[in-house]
Amino acid sequence: MKQNRRKFIKFAGAAAAALCVAPNVAKAASGGHAAPIMTNPKGLSAKRWAMVIDTTKLNTVEALQPLIDVCHKIHNVPNIDSNQDVKWLWPGSYEETFTEQLNPHLDDAVKGRAYALLCNHCDNPPCVRVCPTKATFKRPDGIVAMDYHRCIGCRYCMAGCPYGSRSFNFSEPREHFTEAELKELDPKFPTRMRGVVEKCNFCVERLAKGERPACVEASKGAMYFGDLSDPESEVRQVLRERFTLRRKPTAGTEPSVYYII
């Protein structure tokens, strides 16, 4: 009799513990729920944001520099002159950009261009897949965003990105600004702390207000930005008319940045 009661109580305790744990496990497995969002009525929305860069128009480092400057200025990206630099938008050679489309006899014009490189906001992002804390995540509109407060700085995402788009803050970013630059930091966008990874965010803070990304506006028509899933958007129209390449297509990441060659 005693043994049966003990067994029953043990079983009941274990069942109660499992009932408490099970919904949390299920919730964790399903990815959790975000807080409710209040959208700005002026904000731009899409099912999958994409960018098309016309490299016949935007193809020198001098032409790219103003775009890089405005991106880094509004996002408070420090200018570090070493291999521990932080970059959201940067120029690359043909060999660096299209590593899978090389041949010994390339067209000189194409080979000599500087290509604008940035995070490709992939549809199948390896960085999101490997992040152990979900600090980097894919938004419903296709943009791969980062939570700098959750990032533990393990740099697994940097190892996963085949495009080198991600930068780690090896040092405190603010120590690379001069006194004057510190006063001019854009207060509308946070500076990051050391020990976290950062990258281009397709200017989500501007999209929420109804503005296009800063580099697209500064490019004066050399960059197109729109909804890839909308057949009538400007990116789909230009993709129908011109031949484009994407970076490292065999990696299977499905990047959202197209280059008109």
Place this chain on the structure above:
Amino acid sequence: MLERALKGSPRYYAWIGFLMVIIAIGGAVWINQLMVGLKITGMSRDVSWGFYISQFTYLVGLAASGVMIVLPYYFHKYKPNKHMVIFGEFMAIAACIMCLLFIVVDIGQPQRMLNVILHPTPNSILFWDMIVLNGYLFLNLLCGWVCLEADRMRLPHPKWVKPFIIISIVWAFSIHTVTAFLYQGLPGRHYWLTAILAPASWQARSAPDRPSCCWS
């Protein structure tokens, strides 16, 4: 039993003193890294993982190789290994603790490391690596401690420990397989982007130099 580690000959004290000096130097450098940032490591965007992670990988293999000492007694009933089992387990504990500490010093925000537990991400292999490494540490602590206590009392090892030891032998293969999986699925590291990486790492980690670290 602790007095066996705390009392010894002058040569023993000299050796322990030498090790303490090395630990103090390491501690001072780590505090410098905490204050200044990971820039002192010399890593960059191209070499985003350096000596810290390579040492972590080596020690994962070392921790798993403790199983080579435990296997002969438990699977093949090879009696001479009976009292070396504890040695293998404690070596695995030390190697496991060093693995976890190497991860702690490598990440940019160590005070946030519990985020991996607070926000579990089953699609990330790093999450599973944390689970298997901590599980292996727990298993070895349990088995090693219980067996050592039994030896001190000159009693036979309790029978209930055996299933845990068998689990720890199988678990040892999982820890270095999961660590190899960490590297396998990275499109940014083409040389490792192959399914053969995990079995190839078994071959490397079974190499004689791993368990022989404890023979000396």
